[in-house]
Amino acid sequence: MKKVEVFDPPLCCSTGVCGPRVDPVLVQFAADLHWLANRKVAVERYNLAQQPQAFAANETVKAALRQHGNECLPLVLLDGSIVSQGHYPARTELARLVGVDVGEAEQEPVGAKLPVIQSGCC
DSSP states (O other): OOEEEEEEOOOSSSSSOOSSSOOHHHHHHHHHHHHHHTTTOEEEEEETTTOHHHHHHOHHHHHHHHHHGGGGOSEEEETTEEEEESSOOOHHHHHHHHTOOHHHHHHSOTTTTOOOOOSOOO
């Protein structure tokens, strides 16, 4: 099973999808990770503001932060190797990275089956 790990910049909550002004990029990325998880891809997500220990415990992440500072965030790792940094990859890019048929990624409407977002975290 492939494993995707996302190391987010400091966000107000675990996904950044809360508060009065929600960034649509974060909403879409949360939906895309949910989509990946439904295709038997292990997904872990870490927020620098809430889980700094995950950043400190990962040598690959520490090296990227030393070299590039917080500008490298978000970092996306696939099976421990950096596959994206500094932006949230689109669903089709995620599909290609993990070996899911890109056509399948394009068939399902963007935002379909969004994960439930708890209100009041910010």
